[in-house]
Amino acid sequence: MTKQWLIIRPQVLPISWKSDRRVPGVLLILTLITLVAMVISVGYGEYQIAPLDVVKTLLGLPTTNGDYAFIINTLRLPRTIVAFLVGGGMAIAGTITQGITRNPLAAPGIIGVNAGATLAAVTLLVLLPNAPISLLPFAAFVGALTVALLIYLLAWQEGSSPVRLILVGIGFNLIAGALTNLMITFGEINNVSQALVWLAGSVYGRGWSQVLALIPWIGIFGAIAFYLARELNTLNLGDEVARGLGSRVEWQRGLLLLTSVALAGSSVATAGAVGFVGLMAPHIGRQLVGASHEGLLPVAAMMGGMLVVCADLLGRVMFAPLELPCGIITAVVGAPYFVYLLIKNR
Template sequence: MAAPPAAPREAPAGRRRGRLALLAVGLGVLIVVGSALHLTQGTSAVSALDVLRLVFGGGTGDTAAVVLESRLPRLLAAVVVGIALGVAGAVLQTVARNIMASPDTLAVDAGAHLAIVAVAAFGVSLPLAGAAGIAFAGGIGAAALVLTLSGTGGTGIVRLVLAGTAIALAMKAATSMLLLLFAQETRGLFAWGSGSLGQNGLDGLLTLGPVIGVALVLLLALSRRLDLVYLGEDHARTLGVHVGRIRFAGIGLAVLMSAAAVTLAGPIGFVGLAAPALARLLANAVPGLHRHVVLIPVSAALGVTLLLGADLLLRALIGSQNALEVPTGVVTTVLGAVFLVVLARNIRVSSATTEPPAAGTRGTLTALRYRLILGALIVLALGAVVVSVLLGDIGILLGDVVNWVSGQAGPIVSNVMENRLPRVVAALLAGAALALAGALVQAVARNPLAEPGIIGVAGGAGLGAVAVITLVPGVGFWTQAGFAGLGAALATVVVFAMAARGGFASERLVLIGFGVQAGTQALVILLITLSDPWNETKALTWLGGSTYGRAFEHLVPMALALALVVPVLVRAHRDLDLLSLDDETPRVLGVPVAGSRLLMLGCAVLLTGAAVAGVGVISFVGLVAPHAARAVVGRRHSRALPVAALLGGLLVCVADTIGRTVIAPDQLPAGLMTAVFGAPYFVWLLYRSRTRT
């Protein structure tokens, strides 16, 4: 695992100042030129010459109104938010001693967004400063939880990303539930939730700009102490630095800046990761940049540059009118995902494997006890199917089901069964498919905290399906399923081809997959926003995973995928046991590592693509079900795979039933419910594995 880089050797003072000055001038020129171009873009007829005349004291009143009321607030928002996110990311990386720390990976943005949406959903009206305070509370809580789970010793890059991703997924699921349940109260917050620079005048900037400025000054005052904290706790304590207080102050000020940025523009993704990480990479070529008194301003300038560049690129590509409907944060997320993939390819990671939590206590499980457990799970799954069929907005009895099977049911019962039974079976099949895919990914990647969603497979499948639905209206289900499988395959090829550099380290695979997943999700939002910007329910339902409207036709791809994959796994379960250990052991025992890994990944892609095509993107099932199976029956895949499939099907079936009954006739997507159920279990897994380590 990568540790924080050592401070570069000091160069001669003249050369150090020269390179720093050159970097400062270069960033200043980029910001000035970008700002000038930014003021010339807009939906009105005001041209660049009109703006230039206004700068030199000319121009009309209409020109001044357009610039001062519309273009200037957007420009200043980009500057202020870029500064806030760049500085916040730099400080969070220092406090965590981890180059992957940022407002995104620490779930600060997700926590702040959830807090603001919750306040809006329950009809509480707050002034802008009050909203910033609510966002701060949500952000600081999320950051504290993620850092508690991942640690701050500089050796938890993948753990930090996974912890932050899981917490963010749970918070985004809760946010999506509020957006669906309180659609009128939260109207407009879906697109804003991806980050938008649009402002209504300068009031927000005048209120929160000074808050960001004060936090920046305080962090610069702490810069020397932050230098020592980043180098190491022991060294800092030897020089009299109270590490705990500096960390608390740094996290508090960074989260305050992030919360102010979220309040102004929504959660704008990846700027807080890319800007400071790029600054730290430049420190190898620019001596002295590692010192926080320089690093903080440079990270701020890079944040402004990235955000201005993303907004300029967005409006140049799709036009200023269309850009009003597309969140700027979508563009920064796509660009940031590319940066993260490049960074992950070159970062130093450990090749050591990790023992799956709760997996080592069931190695002596007897065959009789295993059969009893398996039988009990089969009975539970069948019972869940029966209960799910009976419950809903219209309740039916078991006798009604018997009459329907025998063809003697009335029209009401027949209509209920023809709509409800495919949904129940779809949930069961999708859960089983995702659980098996998760177990395969964890074994191949040798990372017990990975799953199809984390490594980008689910995101690729979702992008493929949404793309064909959006671009080709009225397309058939089989075409949709085919594009979902194609998207999953392409995402997998990209992730594993990029991860192959440097010996295919499992941690590099997870980091690259995380970047691909974030990028594909951003592209899904972009497609939906461009094609149907006011249909938030469509976006939330698809991204949340739903069995709504499923027919027996939609079950065929999942059933075929399971029918093809299960015989392969029956024959290859011993190879999976060996692949989950290391590369050397299976080679010694004659197992073709590359071929077996490719076969298992192909099975995982097929299962994930079929599940996403059938019910959309469902989170946590591929992570929770394999862990729970190992906790119950141990690590042997001959036992863990069937148990994982049953647990996955049971989880999604129960989640779907709760989602369509608790607020009937309204419904909540099954994927949102699995996230709510799965997040606490995943948090417990992370905490337990950290304490063991």
């Protein structure tokens, strides 16, 4: 396979213009692992259900207990599906962010996009507690989009340099985080407690309404991301080379940034601040199938979904009957992983 070499300081990554031959096999393995994790997750709880009974219930086959259908289909299955969709959305957003900034340490949670979504959502929860919950995804999207636009405008200097995007984004991440803490400090206790649970990052209590609200965001913008995979490869070659190949660099970077914002904002709005998934999943996917985004995007999406599903399951198992939010689990794993990447990339 013909490969071109892309230098990402200080990392060197191979880019192939066709999807790696390993992609179908890796996707199949990840899908099987994810399905097993989802079956175990659906069956685990105060009322234990054997994996075989879970599968039978999902397939509509008769089981030994008629209550299984209600427990699985109404209480547990939507929570697991939300976890998968959130993980997939964050992973795609992270892959795009790393691609347009040409930086392996970039992610929506690091350059301020997630912080903007978090600030908007917390503001809605604290100041307008009686507002319909259906407004939360739109508020988070508006917050993420506002921060992304400000980052893009302030990073503009005869073009949007990837380095300036990252530096300005880190600044906005700190500002949005400080404003979020300010909202929590001066908010009413009842409203703040709800916001704090949401800030930890959790899929607890998520139902079919959240699944139906999230699917259009992940489906539409995920499809746009896959469609623009080749343009993302071109941008990775550098702005000058991309322009030489006929790419409209700023238009493509802006569209990809908007796609990343929509995916990250909708995911954060649904499950809260589940951190580091957008950083870890693209890196793991790159190790498995290489850097070509035609194959990397679906692999990273599946990896992100699997990570959040497993994190949610571990959060319920580790200290049962107490339950840890999945965001805490991903942070415990992701923070050392981020330090490892910093050391590896100096």
